[in-house]
Amino acid sequence: MVAEKRPGEDAAVAEPAAKAAKTEETKDVAQAELEPAEREADTSQDTRKKVTDQVKFNPTEMTLNIVPTAAGRVLMSLSDSGMQYLVAAARANCGVTAGRYMFEARILEVLSPAEPGRRSTATPRQHLRIGFSTSSSALYLGDTDESVCFDSEGLFMAERKRSPCSQRFARGQVVAVVLNLDKEGPNANTLSLFCDGKRFSPPQPLPQSLVGKPLFPHVAFRNISLHVHFGPEPMVPLPFKCRCLQDAAQADVNISKLGEPENGKYEVLFPVGMPDEGTFQWLEGFLEKNLQYVELSDRKIVEWAERSGLTRQRSYLGHSNDRPDAAFGMPSLDDFTIRKIIRTVASVVPRHYVVMEVRGNLLKSEREALRHRFAAPYFKPVACVVMGEPDEEYKTKVRAALLAEKQQKVENEWRVQQAERERKRILEQRQKEVLARAKATDEASAGEVKDDDGEQETKEEEVKEEDVKKEEVEEDKGPP
Numbered sequence: 001m002v003a004e005k006r007p008g009e010d011a012a013v014a015e016p017a018a019k020a021a022k023t024e025e026t027k028d029v030a031q032a033e034l035e036p037a038e039r040e041a042d043t044s045q046d047t048r049k050k051v052t053d054q055v056k057f058n059p060t061e062m063t064l065n066i067v068p069t070a071a072g073r074v075l076m077s078l079s080d081s082g083m084q085y086l087v088a089a090a091r092a093n094c095g096v097t098a099g100r101y102m103f104e105a106r107i108l109e110v111l112s113p114a115e116p117g118r119r120s121t122a123t124p125r126q127h128l129r130i131g132f133s134t135s136s137s138a139l140y141l142g143d144t145d146e147s148v149c150f151d152s153e154g155l156f157m158a159e160r161k162r163s164p165c166s167q168r169f170a171r172g173q174v175v176a177v178v179l180n181l182d183k184e185g186p187n188a189n190t191l192s193l194f195c196d197g198k199r200f201s202p203p204q205p206l207p208q209s210l211v212g213k214p215l216f217p218h219v220a221f222r223n224i225s226l227h228v229h230f231g232p233e234p235m236v237p238l239p240f241k242c243r244c245l246q247d248a249a250q251a252d253v254n255i256s257k258l259g260e261p262e263n264g265k266y267e268v269l270f271p272v273g274m275p276d277e278g279t280f281q282w283l284e285g286f287l288e289k290n291l292q293y294v295e296l297s298d299r300k301i302v303e304w305a306e307r308s309g310l311t312r313q314r315s316y317l318g319h320s321n322d323r324p325d326a327a328f329g330m331p332s333l334d335d336f337t338i339r340k341i342i343r344t345v346a347s348v349v350p351r352h353y354v355v356m357e358v359r360g361n362l363l364k365s366e367r368e369a370l371r372h373r374f375a376a377p378y379f380k381p382v383a384c385v386v387m388g389e390p391d392e393e394y395k396t397k398v399r400a401a402l403l404a405e406k407q408q409k410v411e412n413e414w415r416v417q418q419a420e421r422e423r424k425r426i427l428e429q430r431q432k433e434v435l436a437r438a439k440a441t442d443e444a445s446a447g448e449v450k451d452d453d454g455e456q457e458t459k460e461e462e463v464k465e466e467d468v469k470k471e472e473v474e475e476d477k478g479p480p
Contacts, residue, residue: 038199039186042241043100048249055230055245060259060292060351061091063139064342075226079113081341082332087222087308089139094245095214099252100185102178102242103217104235105130107171109225126223128152130177131191132215135256140307141220145209150177150193156204166193166201174236179215197236214254217245259292259351265380269354272361273386279358280321282386285397296346297356298336299324305333322358347373
């Protein structure tokens, strides 16, 4: 038998639900009132010619542990034989010079590779940095003066400084970075972070050193798989209409062709020089003029590990550049097992290389073995003999470096001497203060002793006077 509803029962049930809905609506309104109003306006209609080149990551401007997939939209990092310790980084080929544009990224996968040994740093094993940099900046995003970025830990990095600016973001969330170079807008020359379509940070001002320079999209990450989206339409709309980089006006961007060969061949240089005869100095000058080349050497592996946040456990002064001592406390790095992985990857990724092996390039058998690794038809092995009388430009540069080194040495010695003089001055001042306090204490003690002697003499005189008075009284009384 179905029970009959009592009169007013439906109204009694509906009333709390209505109150709850009203309460939630009130909370939403209050939250909206607390949040600051979005100052960014919708992008106006732009009839200018749009960019025709594909916005993508340039293989020349990727670290050697990145494997691009899905037509370059997904970046995967290697995580074996020491690669799990190293930061993976990539810079796109589109430099923004004007306007307001965005690009997006999403963490698809978080890796937890096995780590034999012990880590010597507190840096998270998985992290993401996303931002912009100049074309001449190093690939280590956030650690140079020529880059700005947001970190997955909620930090904003600029001019080698870190400051908290947002909440953390993690796997599955779509983060968007908006670069505003529109001089007429309210947030000119700023960088903003959005997460799943909502503002995640206030507009962060660009350093003055970056204002007016073309800025390229840049990502750096470790132990994750990353999906990067350049448009033309955003994956998640923002509170205002903002164009993606693939939808940018041609006049607002510069497309870099760095590293693309003219004849379809990528050069692989094998410098041949004598040990300790300035070979690495020559290499540094060569790389400054030829940014499209990637150095393959043990010293570059050590530098890569240090820039990834690792520190050496003992002194390494006096070790050679050709065979440096790693001493990071991780076997796969310390015994350079990672070298095999890097050479294997380099042999299949088309780009310009400099194989810097001073001893190996001098020996024909080892040089031939290295050359056979680059047997693909798109590589062109070239032996470069670095011997003989250097040109005046090289001499001037070396002399300037030696002078700077001597100047630095003299300045360090001067600072040590100044510190020693200051130490002695402070020590002498303290000794004088101690002597002054001791003298004051002695004088105070001497004054107290003198006062005590005076009081004693006064008491003795008073006793004598009392004795004299007693004798006089006795005499006045006469004999008994």
